[in-house]
Amino acid sequence: MKKLLLASAAISLCASASYAEDIKMGVLLGFTGPLESLAPAMAQGAEMAMKEVSDSGKLLGGDTVTPVRGDSTCVDAAAATAAAETLVTTDGVKGILGAMCSGATTAALQNVAMPNGIVMISPSATSPALSTMDDDGLFFRTAPSDARQGEVMSDELMEKGLKSVAVTYTNNDYGKGLADSFETAFKAAGGTVTISTAHEDGKGDYSAEVGSLASAGGDALVVAGYVDQGGSGVLRGALDSGAFETFVFPDGMVSQTLEDNFGSEINGSFGQLPDSEGQGMQTYLSMAEAAGYDGSSAYSGGAYDGAALMLLAMQAAESTDPSVYKDKIMEIANGPGEKIYPGELAKGLELIEAGTAIDYEGATAINLIGNGEAAGTFREIEIKDDKITTVKYR
């Protein structure tokens, strides 16, 4: 209670201190729940962008921006809806950066953002279902859909001439979504999926699963699981029984653990994960380091970009009204125009005010496609000489 009082006192102080309008922005992330370890770095990313804009004093002639945090959890749609409701009705936010997980995002979008006409940009919801959902043009995401990863994986296999694969996935939304999107993309490209079967995480024995996979056969085995969980179990079983020799690893499997435990046995296997490189990311990492948090934490850069996009779009639309500035977001993100990187938000605001077109690149080299989601860059890896090596970015 004391904290709440202090916080509201601080907010009212801020509000009274500024002559121009104070814009409140929601930061709706899963501060509690299964992804709570990722949320702080994401929130700090978003708040850094808001502070940068606020401090520059160039947004709409000197408006300040105040972030308001909300807890979307990850698995509780009702809690996410309630948190979003509070942000919109009580705090009166002009846009929401969030939510975190796909389920929570869908709930907040359909129950709160759409009825109230509030823009939402999620930095981390990757479910393919969000691509086709009706969103009144209010929803965007700076994370690529899992469907993209399925396509990238399919392209990679085709390039290597592997036309028939078996798929095993971890039995949850991530695994199922990825396996389905891959299967669709791979079949469309002319490949065959001999079997697509789930494995449960946290079991001791995967010999039965490996038995079915081996019986179905294929040139390679796609392991859409987690390296600390069942993914490794299936991989171990498949290697031990000699069922497969080539494996494909999506993001959940690519880690140091994989190299340490299997290195020499999986030479020639390959995979891919969403990852960005380049100038924007480097700048962002050093900015985060200066601010005292880890910018390389997953989706942290995307959160910065999401917040920056909304604020730049407000400047371009000359309005904080979500129904007006929502149409500018794609334009800001995709250009053409002068490229804006992290730390250059003030310059971006100036250019827009001067009527010069900008192309916001941000930390993650953002480029929105389709219904307003990141195209995403993927790092293609290969296991060579017992080590994970980067082949290229695509």
Add this chain to the structure above:
Amino acid sequence: MDVINALVALTNYVLIPATAYGAQLALGALGVTLVYSILRFSNFAHGDTMAFGTGIVILFTWLFQSWGISLGPLPTALLALPFGIIVTAALLLGTDRVVYKFYRKVRAAPVILVMVSVGVMFVMNALTRFLIGVDQITFDDGERFVISARQWRDMTGLSEPLTLRSTQVITIVTALLVMVALFWFLNRTRTGKSMRAFSDNEDLALLSGINPDRVVTVTWIITGALATIAGTLYGLDKSFKAFTYFQLLLPIFAAAIVGGIGSPVGAILGGFVISFSEVGLTYAWKKVATYLIPHWEPDGLVQLLSTDYKFAVSFTILILVLIFKPTGLLKGKIV
């Protein structure tokens, strides 16, 4: 050639894994059956006793490894096994003194003892996690394979791989030795005979001068040994995770009941019935069928049940047996 390939595929994916798994289940079921017939309750804490024993074995394995002691091609865990058994037996005896003894004294109904054992299960579960953590641990050192897939291909030139892991051989050999020793003990030694007498008729056994405390003590020690050996073999063959032993409880009980609870031979038989049904019913027979039946390429996987339903198999067998033959395949006893 096709027939041989079919046999190899069958051996590699069904026979060998199911036999090793069956041996592990049988050892677990023996422990359950022993407690059931002598102490007269279903011990739900058995799965977590296995986890605890394995955890202790792993700790000793690490100790020996840090001292540079190893068994060459055999896993160090075998050397640590006796120490694990001692600690586990001590824990079981302590539990008995603190918890079970009271309920025996007041002659509590078996169902109360079952509930007590559920409580003990939670405590042991927590204890194991506290000792060794919840992460997956692989503690198998030494030679991994007796025959690896590559060696097999070079040796025979067959297209189907066959692998035989050393842990599978160790599991089967150890299980056989333990079973022989147990039967020798129960049938030939004085203590073993008094245990059987106690199991058959408690009052008569007491009248004939058998010391009940001694029977209980020996039972717990043997149970601890069986649990530790079963758990360690399972952990060596697969991998250790504190939670997975709790999940083993269902197939273990199914094995004990299918075979006829209270009957040691039944426990062993039940273990293999359960493991072969689990693996056989969820195996995709496509490959074997393609080899065996010429000019037939099945579209589907020729799989009766998805592997997700593995546990459902033991559950279904359990229910069928309880409905149609409640005493089990070999006549067990119902308290």
